Amino acid sequence: MSSPRRAFSAAFPSDCWYALARSGDVDQEPLGLRALGLPVVLFRAADGSAVALEDRCAHRAYPLSAGVVVDGGLRCGLCGFVYDADGQCVSVPTQPRVPFGAKVASYPVQERDGLVWVWLGEPGRARLARVPELPWLDDEAWAGVGGSSVVAAGYLLLHENFADVTQVPFVAPEIAPSVIAVAPPLDVVVTETTVTLRREFAPAPLPAWQADLLGAGDAAFETLQEGYFLSPAAWVDRWDVTGADGTTARLRFTHLVTPLDEGLSQLHWQVDRDFAVGDDGADDLMLEMFGDYYDRVLVAMETAQEVLDVDGPGPEVNVAADVAALKVREIVLAMLATESPAVITTRRARL
Ligand code: FES
Incomplete structure (x- = not known):
């Protein structure tokens, strides 16, 4: 006789819908x-x-x-x-x-x-619990490129990285809004299980790659950037640019995260756009550019995980831009504590 085995590591929120396959x-x-x-x-x-x-x-x-x-x-x-x-x-x-x-x-x-x-x-x-709604992933009005990686870094490290949008211009200056040097303040909204961040950029020329795809030249666009921690399984960024004529071009960055083991995660990333749909050249450009971006991000995350593994969590100095990441950490630790009361907040190193 036997019974089904259900054995979880206390380091993973298990009461969560995870996207395990397409x-x-x-x-x-x-x-x-x-x-x-x-x-x-x-x-x-x-x-x-x-x-x-x-x-x-x-x-x-x-x-x-x-x-x-x-x-x-x-x-x-x-x-x-x-x-x-x-x-x-x-x-x-x-x-x-x-x-x-x-x-x-x-x-x-x-x-x-x-x-x-x-x-x-x-x-x-x-x-x-609700499955996150990500309709652009399966909508012909959107075009997407993406990739999948096993990352030697904990899932929480990945989410905290997604929550820190100030890293983008340093990791990949070519894809960030050109006005990033004077980034506007970040609004962060928190619920019991989600975190939303938002900021609006004053009108400015688009980054070169996006201006080319939109045929925008040096025209100024307003940029709205939002990020959503939907669950330990999903982080979504919304990046909308609106021209003087009111036309909006939209990007969605979807990050599907699954903890594989302690300090090891699966990441499916996808960048969807509602412009230049059906343009194979645009697909190639974006796959190369964002593939390179995510490669750099994941190398950075694996490096950070190595530091945690070798030297432990250690003290951290936080700045205003860390609010969203800290809220994500709070939510995940609360989930873990609910599922396993023995979990305490010092268990960060290999999350
Ligand atoms: S039936 Fe024997 S190992 Fe599965």
């Missing part, structure tokens, strides 16, 4: 991956719905992702146990009776905006 990547081929230190297998049931199960057979230590999808579920590739969408073993080839307790964990799944969101936490709490 919808198009989940089909009749089992897709094995890791999230929150757990093995997970994704596949599509006969009715087309996405299914997430523990990726380890109840019989022996063998990944179900090495099996095949059959009528009625997922068949283990070693000795043929078949599991249905609830993780219940429904067939054992060598005997008519399924042993009591032959079951693996199944996880709630939602598909939205072309993503497969999985809830690895307490199943009863899944309905209490």
